[in-house]
Amino acid sequence: MRNLSGDYIVEFVLVGFPTSPPLQLLLFALFLAIFLLTLLENALIVSTIWLTPSLHRPMYFFLGHLSFLELWYINVTVPRLLGAFLTREHRVSYVGCMTQLYFFIALACTECVLLAVMAYDRYLAICEPLRYPSLMPFSMATRLAAFSWGSGFFSSMMKLLFISRLSYCGSNIINHFFCDISPLLNLTCSNKEQAELVDFLLALVMILLPLLAVVSSYAAIIATILRIPTAQGRHKAFSTCASHLAVVVIYYSSTLFTYARPRAMYTFNHSKVVSVLYTVIVPFLNPAIYCLRNQEVKDALRKTVLARCPCSRDIPDWCAIKPDKKGTVS
DSSP: OOOTTSOOOOEEEEOOOOOOHHHHHHHHHHHHHHHHHHHHHHHHHHHHHHHOGGGOSHHHHHHHHHHHHHHHHHHHHHHHHHHHHHHOOOEEEHHHHHHHHHHHHHHHHHHHHHHHHHHHHHHHHHHSTTTHHHHSOHHHHHHHHHHHHHHHHHHHHHHHHHHTTSOBOSOOEESSSSOOHHHHHHHBOSOOHHHHHHHHHHHIIIIIHHHHHHHHHHHHHHHHHHTOSSHHHHHHHHHHHHHHHHHHHHHHHHHHHHHSSOGGGOOHHHHHHHHHIIIIIHHHHHHHHHHHHOHHHHHHHHHHHHHTOGGGGGSOOGGGOOBOTTSOBO
16 A cells, blocks of 8 residues: 555554563463453354254344454454564554554444344334334345445445555554554644544444434333333343343443544543453453343353263263152163
8 A cells, every 4th residue: 555645654563552571471361361262252152043043033143243243353453462462563564554444444333233233123023023024034134234244344445545545754653552543543644634524424324323223223122111011021021132232332332432532532541441342342241241141042052062062972861861650760
């Protein structure tokens, strides 16, 4: 990639988390453990939904896409951060920085839209239960998932088109642990108004519009749940969307805190900490939230793991062993 000035940008320097060597090793171990557990959790959910016919429904179809997205999302930022902890190598090439930025924005925007689609699916299931099969057939779920991925990657391409055309001069130090929009815009020495306008407009479309869809869907869901006469019925209806609501609150609160604040409140040190929340912690927590709140997913995961565990074949099925009339087991 080449800037309009004609100069080639060789590399940027990602500051990351500058600490003492012992603390660097501690952070490496912590992030490595979270990284590996996140890969394992999300891979288990994707494979479980794929292998369990009873989960081949729109709700779990979207959950599978979310877990598949999280697998790639955490791979965009964490491996380079882990390498920096060990080698203290903080340099990244211009092309490598722009590539990381593209996939980070693409996956972040895709997740925003996908969470809105999942909220709409829960709205149809709770507010229109009788018409749900006709309103959300598998073909419609497939189209909505494809739209989520397509819109995310398209918006990222548009943002990168304007950011990569900027000229960079002076300092090449990025006070972050990955290449993000705001730190790069602060380094440019050319007119960045057009790039900032495109970034702002696409943020409105890809963050605020999905958020409005989520809020509208849950407003209708809550109104419908409150009209259910029995407490058991209200609890059962709310339990189907509680896990998704928890994920939405965590993801959108951290994202809005980072990207929707006035510039006067913006400090990179605080933003780095918050960025860890939605780039590392959210992908790590999502599978746990869905599994703890959803009995179907827990049962399917248990069956999937036990079916592939060699030791489980040697364990007798005690539920199938029944005593005979004389009181002995057979």
